[in-house]
Amino acid sequence: MADRQDSAPGFAVDLTNCDREPIHVPGTIQPFGFLIALTADWLVSRVSANSAQFIGLSPQDMLGKPVSGLLSAEAIHSLRNRITLLRGPDSVERLFAIALVDGGPAFDVAVHFSGPLVVIEAEPAAHDEMEASGTVRSMVARLAQADSMTAFLRDGARQVRALTGFDRVMVYRFADAGDGEVVAEALKPGVESFFGLHYPASDIPVQARALYLRNIFRVIADIGATPVPIVPQLDPGGAALDMSLCLTRAVSPIHIEYLHNMGVGASLSISIIVEGRLWGLFACHHYSPRLPTFAQRSAAELFGQIFSMMLESRERGETAAYEGKARQVADRLLAAVAQDHDLLSNARWLGDIIFDTIPADGVGVYIDGQITFAGLTPDESAFVAIVGMLNQAAAGQVYTTDSLTAVLPEAAAYADRVSGILAIPLSRRPRDYVILFRAEQLRSVRWAGQPDKGIEYGPNGPRLTPRKSFEAWSQLVKGTALAFAPAELRVAEALRTALLEVILRLSDSADAERQRAHEKQELLIAELNHRVRNILSLIRGLLSQTRDSAGSVEDFIGTLESRIHALARAHDQITADRWSPARFYDLIEVEAGAYLGERRDRVRLTGPNVLLTPGCFTVLALVIHEMLTNAAKYGALSDNGTVAIDWRVDADGSLLIDWTESGGPAVVAPTRRGFGSTVIERSIPYDLDGHAEIHYRLAGIEAHFCIPSRHVVAVLPDRTGTDRAQAVQPIVPGLLKGRTVLLVEDNMIIAMDGEDALRDLGADVVTVASVGRARDAIAIQQIDLAMLDFNLGHETSLPIADMLAERGIPFLFATGYGDGLELPERFKGILLVKKPYSGATLAQALAPMIAAAGA
Numbered sequence: 001m002a003d004r005q006d007s008a009p010g011f012a013v014d015l016t017n018c019d020r021e022p023i024h025v026p027g028t029i030q031p032f033g034f035l036i037a038l039t040a041d042w043l044v045s046r047v048s049a050n051s052a053q054f055i056g057l058s059p060q061d062m063l064g065k066p067v068s069g070l071l072s073a074e075a076i077h078s079l080r081n082r083i084t085l086l087r088g089p090d091s092v093e094r095l096f097a098i099a100l101v102d103g104g105p106a107f108d109v110a111v112h113f114s115g116p117l118v119v120i121e122a123e124p125a126a127h128d129e130m131e132a133s134g135t136v137r138s139m140v141a142r143l144a145q146a147d148s149m150t151a152f153l154r155d156g157a158r159q160v161r162a163l164t165g166f167d168r169v170m171v172y173r174f175a176d177a178g179d180g181e182v183v184a185e186a187l188k189p190g191v192e193s194f195f196g197l198h199y200p201a202s203d204i205p206v207q208a209r210a211l212y213l214r215n216i217f218r219v220i221a222d223i224g225a226t227p228v229p230i231v232p233q234l235d236p237g238g239a240a241l242d243m244s245l246c247l248t249r250a251v252s253p254i255h256i257e258y259l260h261n262m263g264v265g266a267s268l269s270i271s272i273i274v275e276g277r278l279w280g281l282f283a284c285h286h287y288s289p290r291l292p293t294f295a296q297r298s299a300a301e302l303f304g305q306i307f308s309m310m311l312e313s314r315e316r317g318e319t320a321a322y323e324g325k326a327r328q329v330a331d332r333l334l335a336a337v338a339q340d341h342d343l344l345s346n347a348r349w350l351g352d353i354i355f356d357t358i359p360a361d362g363v364g365v366y367i368d369g370q371i372t373f374a375g376l377t378p379d380e381s382a383f384v385a386i387v388g389m390l391n392q393a394a395a396g397q398v399y400t401t402d403s404l405t406a407v408l409p410e411a412a413a414y415a416d417r418v419s420g421i422l423a424i425p426l427s428r429r430p431r432d433y434v435i436l437f438r439a440e441q442l443r444s445v446r447w448a449g450q451p452d453k454g455i456e457y458g459p460n461g462p463r464l465t466p467r468k469s470f471e472a473w474s475q476l477v478k479g480t481a482l483a484f485a486p487a488e489l490r491v492a493e494a495l496r497t498a499l500l501e502v503i504l505r506l507s508d509s510a511d512a513e514r515q516r517a518h519e520k521q522e523l524l525i526a527e528l529n530h531r532v533r534n535i536l537s538l539i540r541g542l543l544s545q546t547r548d549s550a551g552s553v554e555d556f557i558g559t560l561e562s563r564i565h566a567l568a569r570a571h572d573q574i575t576a577d578r579w580s581p582a583r584f585y586d587l588i589e590v591e592a593g594a595y596l597g598e599r600r601d602r603v604r605l606t607g608p609n610v611l612l613t614p615g616c617f618t619v620l621a622l623v624i625h626e627m628l629t630n631a632a633k634y635g636a637l638s639d640n641g642t643v644a645i646d647w648r649v650d651a652d653g654s655l656l657i658d659w660t661e662s663g664g665p666a667v668v669a670p671t672r673r674g675f676g677s678t679v680i681e682r683s684i685p686y687d688l689d690g691h692a693e694i695h696y697r698l699a700g701i702e703a704h705f706c707i708p709s710r711h712v713v714a715v716l717p718d719r720t721g722t723d724r725a726q727a728v729q730p731i732v733p734g735l736l737k738g739r740t741v742l743l744v745e746d747n748m749i750i751a752m753d754g755e756d757a758l759r760d761l762g763a764d765v766v767t768v769a770s771v772g773r774a775r776d777a778i779a780i781q782q783i784d785l786a787m788l789d790f791n792l793g794h795e796t797s798l799p800i801a802d803m804l805a806e807r808g809i810p811f812l813f814a815t816g817y818g819d820g821l822e823l824p825e826r827f828k829g830i831l832l833v834k835k836p837y838s839g840a841t842l843a844q845a846l847a848p849m850i851a852a853a854g855a
Contacts, residue, residue: 027240028227028250030220032291033123035230035248037114037241042067042076045117046241050228054122055101059231072102073821077791080816080835082111083118084750090214092245094298097125108294112245119241121248126293135163136303143310152314153184156307157282161186163300164268164292166284170194171272173280174209177201180280191287209278215245216271217301222289223259223266247297266290270304274312319487326357326491330498337499344426344499347372350434354495358422358488360436367432376417376439383435385410390423391431398492399423402438402483412479415440420481422488424496434499436492438481581611581713584655587621588645591628601760602637603628607647609716610655616711619687626679627659627703636664636700653709654690661700669696735843735850737762742786744774744800745814746793750835754787754814757839761846774800778807785849786811787833787842790821801827810849 029035034054037046043066047059055070062070071079075098082093091113097106106125111118139159146152153171161169168191171184178201185195227250234240243249259267268284282304292300333353337343344350344367351363351374362375366387371380378386389408390399402420404411411418420438425431484492585605592600612620631637641663648656661667670677677694684690684705691706741763745751748769755765766781768774770792777783778800786804788797790813797813804811805826812831815821823830833845 027230027233029230029246029248030250031225031228032221033121033248035246036120038067038118038120040116044070046230046232048228049231055104071100075100077816079111079120081747081750084835086113090245096294097127110247114242114245119246121246123294128293128295135299136306139303140306143307149314157184157186159303160270160282160284160300163296163303164284166268166286166290167191168285170283171280172283174278211244212271212278212281213273216273216304217297219268219291219297220251221266221291223256223264263287270300272304272311273308274315279311322487323490326494329353329357330494333495334498345370345372347374351375354436357491358436361439362437364435364437367426377437378414378418382414386421386435387433390433396425398489398496400484400489403480405479415479419479420483422484422492424492426499440479441482581613582617584610584612584647587617588624591624602642604642604644608649610649611713611716613711613713616688616707619683622679623683631661636661639664641700649712649715653712655707655712657705659703664700666698667696667701734762735846739784740764740766740782742774742777742783743767744786744797745769745789757842760839761843771795771797771799775803778803783809788813790815798824812845
């Protein structure tokens with residue numbers, strides 16, 4: 001099938017090679033910046049053809065050369081420090097107004113990993129005086145005042161337009177089927193509106209949407225610019241550079257032609273990601289070339305991330321309020337039917353109850369072959385045919401369709417009365433149903449061009465030619481009803497549970513089944529309420545803490561982004577669907593890292609590398625989350641204690657987990673049973689048919705869990721499982737025990753990593769950021785060992801080294817300059833550790849020093 005190359009207006013979609021995964025973008029960039037790719041040895045591997053324009057050297061002069069011969073030592077040092085901060089495969093770090101060449105102009109720089117390569121992109125610095133943290137904070141404060149979802153989306157578009165200066169900013173939302181609609185818009189006066197236009201799913205294919213999840217910010221500064229090639233196009237192995245995360249990456253000629261046909265001169269897009277899925281985009285147009293400054297684009301990207309979190313919070317709040325009302329309806333229905341079973345066959349009464357939360361035009365009930373109707377419904381023979389279709393398709397779950405004729409063609413005869421259904425099954429076999437009906441809703445959909453446009457071969461080869469008309473194309477939709485919303489389907493599932501509970505009371509197995517349904521419903525609703533109550537305070541606290549601690553624009557952006565990712569990863573452990581086996585090690589490590597921070601070294605893990613089924617992993621994620629949270633708030637981790645988590649696989653393949661807390665405050669059993677206790681004690685027995693017990697010992701909590709063998713997929717070799725052990729218990733455990741180490745480092749995040757590594761080796765750490773404070777520390781307390789960052793901003797650590805040498809205190813240097821750092825002759829024998837370093841690296845470096853000192 002031919003690739004669809006036209007796309008919703010202004011979206012930076014590149015579909016070259018879109019039939020293959022992963023997406024490999026073309027080897028060209030936009031000419032407003034240049035690109036250098038470095039190997040692990042810091043040799044130039046790729047470079048953009050316009051490099052001479054910016055730094056005076058041609059690609060031929062750069063390829064294969066060490067970067068130390070091209071860039072200044074200060075620039076390399078700054079780049080090494082920034083690379084140290086990269087976390088995760090899709091992380092990008094930025095530097096502002098840095099001189100790459102001695103005496104040369106300043107550049108704004110972005111760095112990221114592309115496989116084994118480090119990719120450096122630069123553009124001339126704009127010297128923008130914008131204060132990003134204050135700008136984004138005021139934008140977020142305005143968004144928080146929006147009193148409705150419509151106002152929230154509209155204000156989001158206005159904020160992005162004010163920040164970027166583009167002529168048109170749209171909020172584009174994807175539907176479940178992949179098609180989308182412009183749901184909000186902010187325009188320059190005189191610019192045509194696209195508000196309300198729909199676009200088919202083929203305009204932004206699955207591969208393009210996957211790229212939007214990885215690279216959340218894209219800009220095309222000038223569609224008339226000639227792209228600059230990357231030299232060489234292929235490496236010696238014949239592979240192209242994966243430029244998916246490149247900020248300056250050019251896009252396909254197909255998309256450029258598409259924008260040209262619209263009269264657009266520049267475009268920009270920001271992904272809106274909610275609960276790990278692509279909710280939509282901010283899509284921006286300008287009718288002449290436009291490139292917002294690097295700081296403006298960084299602020300816009302940050303605003304997009306916070307907007308996504310606030311949108312998720314609003315959607316969860318609305319869902320919680322709606323489902324709370326639905327819970328009341330379900331309880332009322334349950335109480336009434338429990339007293340009078342005949343009410344279940346009363347379609348009119350059921351309709352009056354259910355329509356309060358799930359609007360519909362009619363209802364039909366089929367129980368034991370008896371049929372009752374209320375409202376707009378099909379006739380009895382047609383209803384029996386619908387039940388027959390459901391018995392083949394529904395598989396015992398809530399079933400819905402907004403076009404009954406698509407699954408039951410004979411339903412066209414009564415489509416004016418029944419076009420959409422929501423079927424709630426009430427039994428197993430024979431299957432009974434309560435079915436809600438919605439009548440046909442004739443409506444006109446405004447498409448941005450004809451949605452089923454045929455293939456036209458154009459100048460770019462055998463692909464669909466971009467649309468050359470963007471006038472609204474209307475289509476009268478027949479034979480469909482208003483679709484039942486996802487929240488309504490969840491309510492229907494809750495109603496099914498309630499109704500099924502009543503019916504099961506009449507069967508021999510009523511007790512067990514009723515209790516199972518009730519417990520599961522209780523846990524699900526408690527979890528939802530628990531999350532919604534905290535999300536707003538989490539966002540507010542996240543912004544406030546980051547604002548107070550950030551010293552610069554890049555610090556603010558990097559710190560807030562890392563915290564956002566930590567919260568998202570921890571949240572995924574509880575809510576995300578996992579369709580492949582996952583490691584138990586990963587479950588605990590993500591939870592400990594996201595919620596405990598630097599205290600994670602007090603969580604000791606012992607056990608084999610176990611793979612668990614997706615369903616089991618989700619249940620255990622919730623249990624471990626609650627156990628760690630309680631330990632951090634009230635248990636061993638709230639004080640100076642430790643948590644030991646030990647697990648093993650017994651003879652029949654079941655996973656046995658022992659949780660032991662020690663060294664914390666005295667434990668008192670809770671007087672009431674809250675949500676956390678319910679999750680810990682009931683999730684594993686009810687969802688996994690396992691065993692869970694918790695003991696509130698005075699010395700610390702002890703818990704024991706048994707996961708049946710059917711949930712254990714495999715026990716792998718311990719190679720990957722030892723990563724965690726090395727982080728908590730390095731190569732030489734206790735190497736620095738009883739010693740005080742002076743850490744001199746002017747970068748806060750690198751200092752925090754260094755503190756963690758040294759503490760893991762058993763040291764007491766004193767951290768300072770300047771020569772003056774280091775002198776004070778040495779003067780007032782006993783220092784056994786020192787680790788000095790050579791470059792401290794406007795000074796070096798050489799005066800500290802002289803002071804330590806006079807006192808006979810051993811020390812080593814750490815640097816981002818690599819092998820290019822020239823130490824003075826008097827320090828030629830001092831050990832030099834290159835950044836980035838790890839705990840294992842420090843252990844190997846320090847072991848000979850400790851041995852030489854007589855340890």
